[in-house]
Amino acid sequence: MSELAFLTIAEASTRLARGSLKAIDLVEACLARIARHDGRLNAFVTLTPDDARAAARQADREIGRGHRRGALHGIPVGIKDIYETAGVRTAGQSHLKVDHVPTVDAETVARLRAAGAVIMGKLATHEFATGAATPDQPFPPARNPWLPDRQPGGSSSGSGTAVAAGFCAGAMGSDTSGSIRNPAGWCAISGLKPTYGLVSRRGVFPLAPSFDTVGPMAWTAEDCALMLDVLAGHDPLDPASARTEPVAYSERLAQPIAGTRIGLVKHWYAHDNGASADVVQGIDEAARVLRGLGCVVEEITLPDLLDYQACARFIISPETHSIYRRDVDREPLKFGYTTRRRVQIGAFITSEQYVNATRFRRKLMLDTETAMQGYDLVMTANHWGPPEGFDNPPMFLFYGKPSLPNPFNVTGQPALTVCCGFGADGSALAFQLAGRAFDDATVLRVGAAYERATPWRDRRPGL
Amino acid sequence: MSASKSDMSLDEFRAWAGRVGIALTEEDIVELHKGYLGMMKLAARIPQDWAWEAEAAHVFAPPGGGRR
Numbered sequence: 001m002s003e004l005a006f007l008t009i010a011e012a013s014t015r016l017a018r019g020s021l022k023a024i025d026l027v028e029a030c031l032a033r034i035a036r037h038d039g040r041l042n043a044f045v046t047l048t049p050d051d052a053r054a055a056a057r058q059a060d061r062e063i064g065r066g067h068r069r070g071a072l073h074g075i076p077v078g079i080k081d082i083y084e085t086a087g088v089r090t091a092g093q094s095h096l097k098v099d100h101v102p103t104v105d106a107e108t109v110a111r112l113r114a115a116g117a118v119i120m121g122k123l124a125t126h127e128f129a130t131g132a133a134t135p136d137q138p139f140p141p142a143r144n145p146w147l148p149d150r151q152p153g154g155s156s157s158g159s160g161t162a163v164a165a166g167f168c169a170g171a172m173g174s175d176t177s178g179s180i181r182n183p184a185g186w187c188a189i190s191g192l193k194p195t196y197g198l199v200s201r202r203g204v205f206p207l208a209p210s211f212d213t214v215g216p217m218a219w220t221a222e223d224c225a226l227m228l229d230v231l232a233g234h235d236p237l238d239p240a241s242a243r244t245e246p247v248a249y250s251e252r253l254a255q256p257i258a259g260t261r262i263g264l265v266k267h268w269y270a271h272d273n274g275a276s277a278d279v280v281q282g283i284d285e286a287a288r289v290l291r292g293l294g295c296v297v298e299e300i301t302l303p304d305l306l307d308y309q310a311c312a313r314f315i316i317s318p319e320t321h322s323i324y325r326r327d328v329d330r331e332p333l334k335f336g337y338t339t340r341r342r343v344q345i346g347a348f349i350t351s352e353q354y355v356n357a358t359r360f361r362r363k364l365m366l367d368t369e370t371a372m373q374g375y376d377l378v379m380t381a382n383h384w385g386p387p388e389g390f391d392n393p394p395m396f397l398f399y400g401k402p403s404l405p406n407p408f409n410v411t412g413q414p415a416l417t418v419c420c421g422f423g424a425d426g427s428a429l430a431f432q433l434a435g436r437a438f439d440d441a442t443v444l445r446v447g448a449a450y451e452r453a454t455p456w457r458d459r460r461p462g463l
Numbered sequence: 464m465s466a467s468k469s470d471m472s473l474d475e476f477r478a479w480a481g482r483v484g485i486a487l488t489e490e491d492i493v494e495l496h497k498g499y500l501g502m503m504k505l506a507a508r509i510p511q512d513w514a515w516e517a518e519a520a521h522v523f524a525p526p527g528g529g530r531r
Contacts, residue, residue: 210520310505317502329486344491345498347483353506360509361520396498398505 004029005166006460009223012169013071016063023056023063023074026169027118030076034120034167037463040148042140043162045081046089047121052076055118062116071226071250073116078168080156081122082129082205083109083214091138092205093127095334096327098138106203107235108172108214115230120168124158129174129207130320131339132393133157141390144186145461146426150387153182159217160187164461170218170227176207177312177397178405180215184417185382185430188456190447191217192224193405195438196412197242199228200235208319209240210358211312211409220457221416221447225249228440244438252441257449258294260442261375262287262433268305268404269381276385278423283381283431286420289453290379295446297379302371303364308407311364313398314349314357321346341395365411369436376442380404382417382430405432414440416447419456469503471496 004026007015015021031049038044059074079085082092084102091097105113113119124142126133133141133151142157144150145165152160156173160183163171173180175193184191194215201212216227228249235241264287269275287297324335324343332340372378381404394400408415415434423429435443451457471479476496480487487495 304508306505307508310508313502313505314509325485332486332488332491341491341494341498344485344487345495345502347485348479348495348499349502353509355519356509356511356513358519359513359517362518363510365520395494396501398501 005033007169008219009071009075009169009226010220012075013073013226016074017068019064023059023118024053026074027052027056027076027120030120030167033165037165038167041143041145041161041165042124043142043158043165043167044078044121045091045093045124045139045158048088048119052118052120059116059118069116070230072112072230075117075170076120076168077112077117078120078123078159078162078171079109080159080172080174081125082174083172084203085109085119085122088122090122092129093125093131093137093139094339095138096331102203104203107200107238108231109203111230123162123171126155126157127336127339128205128324129155129176129179130342131336133390134336134338134393137336144387145463146188146428147387150389150427151186153186153383153387155179156183156217160184160189160191163187163189163217163219165463166460170216170223172214173217174204174212174214175405175409176211176213177316177409178403180217181382181405181415181417181432184217186387186428188419188422188428188430189217189219190221190224190419190451191215191417192228192440192444193408193415194228194232194440195242195414197240198244198414198438198440199231200238200241202235202238206323208316210319211316213409220451221418221444222250222253224416225253225444225448228444242438247441249441249444253445253448255445256294257446260295260377260446262290262295262297262446263300263372263375263378264297265302265378265380266299267301269384274384275381276423279381279383279385279429282420282429283379286418286431286450287379290446290450293449293453300371300375300378302378302407303367305402305404305407308364308410309398309402311357311360311410312406314353315361317346318349318354319346338393338395342397345396361410368407368411372436376435377446378434380432382432386423386425386427408432408434413437414443416443418447418450420454421456469500469507471499
């Protein structure tokens with residue numbers, strides 16, 4: 001049964017279409033793994049097995065009658081618990097929302113259901129996608145399936161854990177400041193932060209509206225493309241939603257990558273007190289593989305990582321405060337102790353500081369675009385080294401090293417996390433590929449080609 | 464309040480917090496003061512003097528294209 005649970009979306013979809021696999025068997029295989037392992041990993045906060053079985057049987061009936069809806073029909077998918085789901089609690093890992101049962105699905109959840117995906121349940125998150133994993137929150141934190149005494153990364157923590165552990169084939173995450181790419185990297189899966197505005201955020205708890213993006217997490221870049229085929233598209237009820245021409249992301253994967261020009265941003269991570277030697281070596285090797293596939297990979301220089309960090313903090317903090325101020329004032333103890341302070345600090349950012357940060361954001365966007373001239377993509381580290389444990393989380397996100405995923409939240413560019421091996425301690429290594437705005441297809445195509453050329457997709461955590 | 468926000472004392476911060484008008488415990492204030500000083504170090508990276516016509520980021524129309 002376990003082998004079925006490790007099928008990629010592409011593999012399972014092919015078998016479902018041929019009739020050599022039933023969706024109900026796939027769902028049962030995932031449920032069996034959840035029953036066996038999730039008591040230790042805590043990926044799901046709410047499991048909906050009856051609904052999942054009913055949806056799987058419905059998918060089997062439709063596919064059997066020749067009414068296959070597409071690549072996601074019958075595919076088990078998990079949803080981060082900040083996405084509203086009709087009739088299913090959406091708590092956002094907060095006591096404030098622990099009884100919140102929405103009546104309407106988030107737009108992306110509705111799109112997944114319409115495509116025939118089987119919703120398995122709700123996945124662990126950090127509180128409102130910003131708090132640290134602390135014990136004063138409603139549900140136990142998800143654990144890293146590769147190193148269960150470590151965190152999976154956040155805030156889409158359960159999404160990373162569930163996909164890597166074979167609990168579902170795909171999952172939804174959100175990324176305001178790296179929250180898809182952190183857990184994707186540390187869980188050795190693929191995760192795409194789409195271009196800002198490409199995927200609707202309607203029905204997803206907001207954190208910082210000018211930064212919030214939602215996107216797919218799956219075992220491979222190909223699977224992320226299959227999910228993006230369904231997720232992307234204009235939503236007139238999301239004010240940031242872009243009016244773009246439809247793109248068949250999965251079909252574009254077949255195009256050659258030879259000649260793709262990639263700027264390697266090594267100065268962000270390869271320096272004293274920078275990324276671990278394993279990370280640096282892993283990315284050097286990944287660049288060699290990409291050159292072998294015909295890409296041109298050359299070092300380029302982008303603005304200082306701390307510039308993006310400063311810009312992001314002075315925009316995200318007041319935007320977050322503006323959303324949660326009333327709640328944190330009325331019921332502060334319903335917030336975890338880190339979440340509460342991360343919300344409150346936004347009250348101390350002046351309007352002038354906020355506006356100057358938005359001006360600085362425009363400068364960074366233009367400077368990044370200028371530095372990328374002549375290149376299709378940029379490549380850099382996804383994380384600094386092994387994932388953190390559970391003790392003593394930092395009160396504020398800027399206390400440690402600057403976030404490596406964060407620059408592409410500032411610029412709004414699409415960015416994909418790609419696993420490039422494992423360190424000496426067994427922790428996953430990963431790099432990011434970031435493209436031009438709305439060129440998510442190139443990001444996915446190069447990521448998928450790299451995955452096909454390397455052995456890292458053949459290894460799963462030994463639970 | 465001191466001239467430089469980057470060296471604001473805890474007492475100065477506490478007084479300011481009282482005027483901001485949000486409900487805070489003493490423990491909140493101590494943690495927020497530390498966080499605020501950290502934020503002010505980052506603030507040094509953000510230019511403060513902009514031309515009057517300098518615009519905010521157009522996240523709704525990124526430089527790379529795309530209609531909204």
